[in-house]
Amino acid sequence: MSKVDYTLKGYERPKLSTPNGEKKLLMHSCCAPCAGEIMEALAASDINTTIFFYNPNIHPVEEYELRKEENIRFAQKLGMPFVDADYDRDNWFDRTKGQENEPERGERCTTCFDMRFEVTAQYAKDHDFNLISSTLGISRWKDMNQINGCGERATQAFDDIAYWDFNWRKQGGSSRMLEVSKREEFYQQEYCGCVYSLRDTNRWRVSRGREKVERGVKFYQEAMDKLSVQTKG
Numbered sequence: 001m002s003k004v005d006y007t008l009k010g011y012e013r014p015k016l017s018t019p020n021g022e023k024k025l026l027m028h029s030c031c032a033p034c035a036g037e038i039m040e041a042l043a044a045s046d047i048n049t050t051i052f053f054y055n056p057n058i059h060p061v062e063e064y065e066l067r068k069e070e071n072i073r074f075a076q077k078l079g080m081p082f083v084d085a086d087y088d089r090d091n092w093f094d095r096t097k098g099q100e101n102e103p104e105r106g107e108r109c110t111t112c113f114d115m116r117f118e119v120t121a122q123y124a125k126d127h128d129f130n131l132i133s134s135t136l137g138i139s140r141w142k143d144m145n146q147i148n149g150c151g152e153r154a155t156q157a158f159d160d161i162a163y164w165d166f167n168w169r170k171q172g173g174s175s176r177m178l179e180v181s182k183r184e185e186f187y188q189q190e191y192c193g194c195v196y197s198l199r200d201t202n203r204w205r206v207s208r209g210r211e212k213v214e215r216g217v218k219f220y221q222e223a224m225d226k227l228s229v230q231t232k233g
């Protein structure tokens, strides 16, 4: 039984159902701020969900561990099983060779999503899941069609595994994502994850006279928001 109060500023969570009545779901998770709202929606719907953390794209390893720990923290709070998959970053670098200068949402990201979905689908096959999904699509920085295409492609290799393309952004999902992140004070990463996204984010910042990304220091803060509202009032 989860210890979380799902009440969000008077919002009553609807009961979601899996597309074809599947009994359990393997949910690929990338980072806690994206995953939090989705995990909570699934827990409130009593959908038997296992979190699958497979993100060899995240660089460097300290950032990877921090994002993973934040996922584990929330999965434990919700009582959700968590699978800590391989950090096979050499494989990730091999597969994205030649795509180093692709822009975000370009071919390198397709490779990156493909790889993560392929491993998720294979784990589902090996562990008796017949439905997979991912938290990747809730971010407004991502191309949902690109992600869904990769998810569909990965499951096509298996007759008995489906990809759930639920649109987690709709009906206020994006703002609840922020609300849950603040309530849980999740780590707030400032770049997508790979070394190339870190490079490009820093280039963009420097070109606008801003400081480079400082990894591992920024956390969502509900308390500070409340304080600033009180002070303004």
Ligand code: SF4
Pocket (backbone or CB within 6 Å): 057, 058, 104, 105, 108, 109, 110, 112, 113, 192, 193, 194, 195, 196, 197
């Ligand atoms: S920008 Fe993000 S999605 Fe694209 S390759 Fe890098 S980590 Fe993967």
